Amino acid sequence: MLKRIGLLVIIISLSFSPEIEAVKRGAAMTPWDEARQVFPRYSKFTVVDVETGLSFNVQRRAGSRHADVQPLTAKDTKIMKKIYGGKWSWKRRAIYAVKGNKKIAASMNGMPHGAGALQNKFPGHFCIHFNKSSTHRRREMDLSHKLMVYKAGGKLNMLLANASPVETVSYYVAGYKEQDKRILSLLSLKKTNWQPILKNVENAKIARLPLLPAEDLQDELTVNVPVEIEWQIEGEGRVVEETEIHLFRPSPASAWKVDSHAFLEDNPFLVDRDNVDE
Structure with missing residues (x-):
């Protein structure tokens, strides 16, 4: 007992x-x-x-x-x-x-x-x-x-929701770099199957990104951000691409979202198109 x-x-x-x-x-x-x-x-x-x-x-x-x-x-x-x-x-x-x-x-x-x-x-x-x-x-x-x-800390949504266009692009590329599906999903306009994409990305970093003053974009609902990204892709090695990231939001008070499908179409080395849609 x-x-x-x-x-x-x-x-x-x-x-x-x-x-x-x-x-x-x-x-x-x-x-x-x-x-x-x-x-x-x-x-x-x-x-x-x-x-x-x-x-x-x-x-x-x-x-x-x-x-x-x-x-x-x-x-x-x-x-x-x-x-x-x-x-x-x-x-x-x-x-x-x-x-x-x-x-x-x-x-x-x-x-x-x-x-x-x-x-x-x-x-x-x-x-x-x-x-x-x-x-x-x-x-x-x-x-x-x-x-x-x-x-x-449970604050990721808040951080991304308050991001400027330049910050949104920086966070988006970091999502690829860290192979983080949650970051990319929160930033994307449409649902995307990230697994076949991220498995090939060994590293990603921004080589060139223009300064876009947030105050000049306060009333904009769409922004196309030119960016040069240096990738390290499994089986291909180093790939440097100049591309555009298309941002959208329904109102000036809303968070910026990335058209990930358009981005992947512009950068086909990332994934086979048949694997993008869920």
Whole structure:
């Protein structure tokens, strides 16, 4: 009888642990200046991948503008690699950083780099970014990390809905770069089957994009934005294309949407036309 009571107490205490309760709640958009106090150097915490729900433990080892972290054990490294489909990648992913009763929206990349000190079968460290953090080289927030932080914080719709035409195009190309169906779907005018498209995109970046002052476009309902994009396509390598991205909105108060079908027709190397419509 006493053993049963003791087991029941353990089960109850585990089900009400701060970490479990934190994961159930929405993630806070805590800025880096505050997040770095929650996760000081050498602190341990849990990373939860937003899309898969898989989690692993890490330790922050360094980083002044963002957190340089390492998986805690070889088991944690294995879980992280599973999240990335068994292959290390620079792709950003939306995550929750959880410690005690704190659950903070964040973004990680999945590429080991630099030095590592733990016995975890992870050759280096990887980066975790929070709201208003930045890379080592630039002061402003990395665009892709920003999208993932807002995605983790449940604010992605708001970010995209308030984007200017230039921001919309930048977010749209980043959606290809990060192979993120949600970002592309939210920005697209029509439903699109992204799976056969994104599987071929290894990287994408804007090489040239004109400045279009938002105040000059306040009353416009359509805008054609010329852009030069540098792609890295599986099986083809580097492809540089000058194209136009067609933006539409039903009213000046509405969010800009991309005609993705027209974009894919103008860039046929991305996918076979028969696979575009759902």
